[in-house]
Amino acid sequence: MPAPELAADDVRLAALLRGVNVGGRNIPMYELRDLVGTLDVRNVRTVLASGNVLLDAPAATPVGTTRARLEQAIGERFGYEALVALVPLTLVGELAAGAPWPDDDLWHTYVAFSTTPGLLREATTATEENLTADAAAADAGATATQMTAAGVSGRDDGADDPAPGRVPRAASPGTEPAEPSAPLPGSPHPAPTEADDAPAGTRLAEVRARAATRRTLSEQLAANEEAAARVTELRERTGRTEVCSVVAASFLVGGAERDAERGDLVESWQHPDAALAARLAEVGLDALWWRCPRGSSLTTPLARTLARAHFSATTTRNVRTLRRLS
Known part of the structure; x- marks a missing residue:
C-alpha cells in the first residue's frame, strides 16, 4: 500500500516504543493505532508488531511535545512507563x-x-x-x-611464608617440597x-x-x-x-x-x-x-x-x- 500523501504543514514521524510485545508486555497494534489516532496527529499506521508507529504531526509542534503526549497517553492506556523515541522519517532513512x-x-x-x-x-x-x-x-x-x-606453592628453605602479594620460590631440584603452611590472616588461600x-x-x-x-x-x-x-x-x-x-x-x-x-x-x-x-x-x-x-x-x-x-x-x-x- 502506498504511503499517504504528506500535508505541506506536517512532518512525518516514526514513533519507536521500547519493550513492546517482549517480556510479557503485550500491546495489540490495532489498539495502539487507535489510541495514537485520538491525538493531534494524522495518517497513523503501525509497522510489524514491535511497537513501530508512523504518523504525521503539525510541523509547528515541537517533536518533544508530541513525544510527551504519546508517552502519557500510551502509559495511561496500557499501564506502564512508556518510552517513545520519536524520529523524523528523514532521519530514520x-x-x-x-x-x-x-x-x-x-x-x-x-x-x-x-x-x-x-x-x-x-x-x-x-x-x-x-x-x-x-x-x-x-x-x-x-x-x-x-x-x-x-x-609454585610454598618456600622450601624453612623460612616464614612470604608476605601477601609476593610469589613464593619454587623448590630446588632434588629437594622435597615443604608442606604448605596456612595462609596469613587476610591473605588469599593458595591456588589448589x-x-x-x-x-x-x-x-x-x-x-x-x-x-x-x-x-x-x-x-x-x-x-x-x-x-x-x-x-x-x-x-x-x-x-x-x-x-x-x-x-x-x-x-x-x-x-x-x-x-x-x-x-x-x-x-x-x-x-x-x-x-x-x-x-x-x-x-x-x-x-x-x-x-x-x-x-x-x-x-x-x-x-x-x-x-x-x-x-x-x-x-x-x-x-x-x-x-x-x-
Missing part, C-alpha cells in the same frame, strides 16, 4: 542508509536510540571498561592456574594443586577448568587488534573509514555465533558524526550503530549494558525494520 556494515545473514545491524543525550556514549564507555576489567580478571586467573601447574583438585563433575571443577582455558590479557588484546583490523579492512572496502569501537569477548558471551577461525565473538559499534549527532539532538535524540552476530542481541557485552536500569531511556531497531519504516 538516513540512519538506515548510513549503517557502516553491509547486509549479512550471519550478522545483524541495529540502531540504538536514546532520549537522553550522551547516554549511548556513556554505555559504550562503560562496556569497554567492563571488558578491560574482565579481561584483567581472566588474566589473573590464568596466571594463578599456570603457577599452580608449575608447582592437582592433588587436592575438586571431583570431576562438580561446580568447583567446572570453574577451575574454565579459568585454565581463559585467554591471558595479552591474548585478549591481540584478539581485539585482529578484530579491529578486519573491521578496518571492511570499512575501506565499503568506503567508510571512520574509527569504530570493536571488542572480542569470547569468554563473556555464551551461545552466540562466533568467528569460525578464531572462535571469538566480535561486536562493533559506531557513533554518528558531529553533523548527524547535532540534527538528532535538535529533536532530543541520540543514536548509535551496533553490529553483532545473529541471535546474540540480548547477550553481547553492550546488550547487557543497555539492559541496566540506568540505560532504560534507550530502544533498538534492526536496520531492516528501519528500512521498512522509511
Whole structure:
C-alpha cells in the first residue's frame, strides 16, 4: 500500500516504543493505532508488531511535545512507563542508509536510540571498561592456574611464608617440597594443586577448568587488534573509514555465533558524526550503530549494558525494520 500523501504543514514521524510485545508486555497494534489516532496527529499506521508507529504531526509542534503526549497517553492506556523515541522519517532513512556494515545473514545491524543525550556514549564507555576489567580478571586467573601447574606453592628453605602479594620460590631440584603452611590472616588461600583438585563433575571443577582455558590479557588484546583490523579492512572496502569501537569477548558471551577461525565473538559499534549527532539532538535524540552476530542481541557485552536500569531511556531497531519504516 502506498504511503499517504504528506500535508505541506506536517512532518512525518516514526514513533519507536521500547519493550513492546517482549517480556510479557503485550500491546495489540490495532489498539495502539487507535489510541495514537485520538491525538493531534494524522495518517497513523503501525509497522510489524514491535511497537513501530508512523504518523504525521503539525510541523509547528515541537517533536518533544508530541513525544510527551504519546508517552502519557500510551502509559495511561496500557499501564506502564512508556518510552517513545520519536524520529523524523528523514532521519530514520538516513540512519538506515548510513549503517557502516553491509547486509549479512550471519550478522545483524541495529540502531540504538536514546532520549537522553550522551547516554549511548556513556554505555559504550562503560562496556569497554567492563571488558578491560574482565579481561584483567581472566588474566589473573590464568596466571594463578599456570603457577599452580608449575608447582609454585610454598618456600622450601624453612623460612616464614612470604608476605601477601609476593610469589613464593619454587623448590630446588632434588629437594622435597615443604608442606604448605596456612595462609596469613587476610591473605588469599593458595591456588589448589592437582592433588587436592575438586571431583570431576562438580561446580568447583567446572570453574577451575574454565579459568585454565581463559585467554591471558595479552591474548585478549591481540584478539581485539585482529578484530579491529578486519573491521578496518571492511570499512575501506565499503568506503567508510571512520574509527569504530570493536571488542572480542569470547569468554563473556555464551551461545552466540562466533568467528569460525578464531572462535571469538566480535561486536562493533559506531557513533554518528558531529553533523548527524547535532540534527538528532535538535529533536532530543541520540543514536548509535551496533553490529553483532545473529541471535546474540540480548547477550553481547553492550546488550547487557543497555539492559541496566540506568540505560532504560534507550530502544533498538534492526536496520531492516528501519528500512521498512522509511
